[in-house]
Amino acid sequence: MSDARTPLSRFWAEFKENKIALVALVVVVVMILLALFASIISPQNPYDLAKLSLMDSRRPPGFVGSGGYTHLMGTDPQGRDLLSAIFYGLRISIQIGLAAGFVSLTIGTALGITAAYVGGRVEALIMRLVDLQLSFPAILLALVIVALLGQGKAQLISALVAAQYAYFARTAYGAAKAERGKDYIEAALATPLSGSLVVIRHILPNCMPPLIVVATVQIANSISLEATLSFLGLGLPVTEPSLGMLISNGFPYMMSGRYWISVYPGVALIILIVAINVVGDQVRDQFNPRLRK
Amino acid sequence: MIEPVLSVKNLTTHFFTRAGIVKAVDGVSFDLAKGEIMGLVGESGSGKTVTGFSLLGLVDAPGRIVEGSVKLNGTELTTLSDTELRSRRGREISMIFQDPISTLNPMLTIGQQMKLAIDAHEPLSARAAETRASELLTQVGIPSAKARLRAYPHEFSGGMRQRVAIAIALLHRPALIVADEPTTALDVSIQAQILFQMRDLAHETGTAMIWISHDLAVVSSLASKLAVMYAGRIVEQGKTATLLRDPRHPYTAGLIASLPATAKPGTPLTQIPGTTPSLLSLPPGCPFAQRCDRATDRCETEPEMTLRDSRGWRCFHPVGQPAEASV
Numbered sequence: 001m002s003d004a005r006t007p008l009s010r011f012w013a014e015f016k017e018n019k020i021a022l023v024a025l026v027v028v029v030v031m032i033l034l035a036l037f038a039s040i041i042s043p044q045n046p047y048d049l050a051k052l053s054l055m056d057s058r059r060p061p062g063f064v065g066s067g068g069y070t071h072l073m074g075t076d077p078q079g080r081d082l083l084s085a086i087f088y089g090l091r092i093s094i095q096i097g098l099a100a101g102f103v104s105l106t107i108g109t110a111l112g113i114t115a116a117y118v119g120g121r122v123e124a125l126i127m128r129l130v131d132l133q134l135s136f137p138a139i140l141l142a143l144v145i146v147a148l149l150g151q152g153k154a155q156l157i158s159a160l161v162a163a164q165y166a167y168f169a170r171t172a173y174g175a176a177k178a179e180r181g182k183d184y185i186e187a188a189l190a191t192p193l194s195g196s197l198v199v200i201r202h203i204l205p206n207c208m209p210p211l212i213v214v215a216t217v218q219i220a221n222s223i224s225l226e227a228t229l230s231f232l233g234l235g236l237p238v239t240e241p242s243l244g245m246l247i248s249n250g251f252p253y254m255m256s257g258r259y260w261i262s263v264y265p266g267v268a269l270i271i272l273i274v275a276i277n278v279v280g281d282q283v284r285d286q287f288n289p290r291l292r293k
Numbered sequence: 294m295i296e297p298v299l300s301v302k303n304l305t306t307h308f309f310t311r312a313g314i315v316k317a318v319d320g321v322s323f324d325l326a327k328g329e330i331m332g333l334v335g336e337s338g339s340g341k342t343v344t345g346f347s348l349l350g351l352v353d354a355p356g357r358i359v360e361g362s363v364k365l366n367g368t369e370l371t372t373l374s375d376t377e378l379r380s381r382r383g384r385e386i387s388m389i390f391q392d393p394i395s396t397l398n399p400m401l402t403i404g405q406q407m408k409l410a411i412d413a414h415e416p417l418s419a420r421a422a423e424t425r426a427s428e429l430l431t432q433v434g435i436p437s438a439k440a441r442l443r444a445y446p447h448e449f450s451g452g453m454r455q456r457v458a459i460a461i462a463l464l465h466r467p468a469l470i471v472a473d474e475p476t477t478a479l480d481v482s483i484q485a486q487i488l489f490q491m492r493d494l495a496h497e498t499g500t501a502m503i504w505i506s507h508d509l510a511v512v513s514s515l516a517s518k519l520a521v522m523y524a525g526r527i528v529e530q531g532k533t534a535t536l537l538r539d540p541r542h543p544y545t546a547g548l549i550a551s552l553p554a555t556a557k558p559g560t561p562l563t564q565i566p567g568t569t570p571s572l573l574s575l576p577p578g579c580p581f582a583q584r585c586d587r588a589t590d591r592c593e594t595e596p597e598m599t600l601r602d603s604r605g606w607r608c609f610h611p612v613g614q615p616a617e618a619s620v
Contacts, residue, residue, distance in 0.1 A: 007445075182395040184406075190351060191383040191413040192376075201409060205400035 014286055021282035027275040031268075035091035042084035043069050047240050052079045058258050074260040076241075076249055082260060086268050089243040092236065093272065096153065097223035100160035104222075105215050107161065108168025113207065115169070116176035117199055127173060130166045138163035142225060146234045156235055160222045171214045175207035209287040216280030220273045227269055243269045296367075297324040298468050298501045299348075304361035306340075306347045315572045317343040317356065319525035322598075325469070328495050330502040332512030332533065334548070335522035338569050341505045344522070345471040348503070349386055350378045366468055384414045387462035389472040393454035393479075397446040403430075403457055404442030410461050429460040434490050452483035459491070466498060473505045488515045509548050513537055521545050524570060524580035531604025541604075541611035543585045579608070587612075 016022055034041065044067060045051060056065040056079040063071050065081070073082040115126040133141070145159035179185060180203065188198045229235045230244030241249060243265045250261025306318040318340045325331055333341045346352050348363055350370060363370040365386060370378065382388075390396045398406055407426035411417055417425065423442060430438035433456040446454055455475055462470050472491075476484040492515055495502050506512045512519065513533050520530040521544065529542035540546040547565040549555065556562050567584040570576065576583070582592040587610040598605045 183390045183392060184396050184398050186351075187383075187388070187390070187396065188409070188413075190349070190379065191410070192379045193409065193413045197409075201401065201405075202398050206398065208400075 011286060015282060018282050021278055024275040024278035024282075027271060028279055031090055031272050031275070032094060034087050035094045038084075038087035038091045042081070042087045043067070044081040044084040046080040046085040046088050049239060054079050058253060058261065060258070061260055073264045074258075076246060076261050077253070078249075080241075082246070082264055085241060085246055086243070086265055089241060089246055089265060090268060090272065092153075092240070092242040093223045093226060093269070096157055096160065096226045096242075097219045100157045100164065100222040100226075101215055101219035103157065104161045104165040104218060105168050105211065108165040108170075109172040109204075109207070109211060111165070112169040112172025112174075113176045113199060113203060116173050116180055117195070117203065126169070130169045130173075133166045134170070138221075138225065139228060142229060143232070143234060146229060151235070151237055153236065156226060156229065159229070160225055163225065164218050164222065167214055167218060168211060171210050172207050175210050176203050179203050179206045213280060213284040213287055216276060216283060220276040220280065223276075224269070224273055298327050298329075298366060299325040299503075300362075300364040301348070302362045302364075304344065304347055304363060305359045306343055306352055306356055307359050308356040310355055310573075313573050316525050316575065317572060318347060320361070321522075321525075321527050322361075323520055323527065323530060325501045325503065327468075327501060328499045329518070330492065330495050330504060330516045332516030332519045333503055333505045333522060334507065334509050334512055334519060336507055336569055338572065339522040340525040340572075341507075341522050342473055345388070345473050345503060345505050348469075348471055349382055349388055350375075351388075380414070383410065383462075383467070384465040385467050386469045386471070387465075387467045389455075389458050389462050389470060389475045391474040391477055393451050393458060393475075396458045397454060399446050402443050402445055403449075407442070407457075407461055407464065410464055414465055425464065426460070429463055430457070432463070432494065433457075433460045434486070435460070452479050452487065455479060455487065456490075459487070459494075463494065463498065463500070467500060470500055470502045471505070472502060474507070475504075476511065477506070477508070484511065485514075491515065510552055510554065521548065524575060525572060526580065526607065527598075527605075528581065528608070529604075529606040535604060539613055541599075541606035541613065542581075542608045543587050543610070543612055544581050545606075546612045 015025075039045065053066045056063075056067075056071070056075050057077050059065060059071055059075045061072060061074040063074060065071055065075065067081075071081050071083070073086065076082055076085060111126050111130070115123040142159040142163045145162050146155060149155035149158060185198065185202055188202055189195070226235060226242065227244030227247070230242045231248040233248065235244060236242055238245070246265035247262045247269070250258065250265075254262055301324070302322050304318055304321040305316075308315040308317055321340075321344055323331065333344060335341045343352065343356070347358055348370070350373070352358060358371050361371065365381070370381070373381070397403070401409075404423060404426060408419070408422045411422045411425060423439075426442055427438040430441060435441055435453060435456055446457075449457065459475070476487055479487070488511065491502065494500065504512055504516055516533055518531065519533050519536050520527045521536075521542065522528070523544050529536065529540065529545045536545060537549060540549055544565070550563045551565060553562060565584055570580055570583065578593040578595050579585070579588070582588040585592070589610065591609050596607045596609050598607050599611070
């Protein structure tokens, strides 16, 4: 029987059934909101060096600092309020994760579909390049690129894109190749319809479900890769710490009992990545008819 | 005599594979008049699908039409450029595929897909396209067509999807439709409905049709004439009724005898011994000789098509005829 509801509302109804995924989605949304409104809700602007006081550095959670307010999560070695730094750090992580995710999605999809559609030498060239690149560890590639391009958001995003577009290219290629062989594509190509119209109306929409799944996973990966690079000191400038850099900043003090500098940003990072992955898993299950109940 | 819509002469399509040349279609000739339905029957690998694809110029490498002519309304199709062929496909000559699942894009509504198929040849306004599309859906027997235009393929059953495919094939009122086993994947009851509707549609619209099938029973209820293919050749052709009542070629006779409907209940079904020979290494002479109980030494040379009373057969020892009359 036909279902009167739209595909989207059906998708949502099915999503709601998984309570864990629903909680994860709420967590992701809350974290995005915290990042969006970081400048309003944080007690302090952690990137304004003039507001920081070294007198407040490395204070435990609950300490009332020179600003006259309680540092709920303590402060870092530069005297930043850790809670504010985490909100701002979340903002950087989510920004970079999304930007890198979408740019790699676009580039990878374009390459993968081109390879599958054009075929022949173009296909061989693109896909062998992608294979070659997948044989490198992503972190190594990103390290080299950041080292070459220098620090900054744009450079960091390019490094993440370079490390990740290949996954999208592979996925798009596989999906497009399978679709390319179907009768309706053959039929559309046998008529005067232009090739680009066939790609946009027929091939691309049918490649989207697997790409959306890869995109959610890759956004989480971008965030953790960014944190890794920052932890290694190759991310953003020290004056604007992201979550990875906060962890790194607190690392030397871990053994001296000042656990909070590393642990709280780490917990925030873990919660964000796990929540995105749980949402991604549920989306994947719903797109895969074999896992459907 | 009326000028035929489609005239195929000595159509020969070979596949040049690494293992050798596969003569998938080897000298096929037939004519088709306006609104006429011809059944093209044969077992798997007999070349019936390749014949259909050759008519539309859709044979992919390593295959190629090596000789012969396909004339549609007087225009020779085999020598046309790719662009000219594309502008004719879907407009003058359409195809219906076997599998109703993969013939429609699952991500677009039926209306959107029909609009694309219309736009491929003559861009119409959204409203005009919708009217045309819903008219055709109604014609192929889809109720409340206007509303169904907004439905997605997964909301249709297999039979309904195949009707949509038929409607899309009919969008531009083509002179010829090649239907490649379009009802094979469907229920018998749905099959019958679609067959009768197709027969009426061919009458109403004057579209000639080639119905490719391995099922003699299905085709015989629909087609006014039949061509039986074996190993890339048409071994017998003629009016459906004549052919069924009085087959000449032993292969046709074998096919009719093996129809389950002709068997007495409780008795084993008749079958034709052996299997289709490999098209890679066809023995010289009649390709059916090895499976034929009427074969003699003479069958080591290949029989020509014997034409008589608007029917034809390729056999030296036709069924129901004294041997000397066949020369």
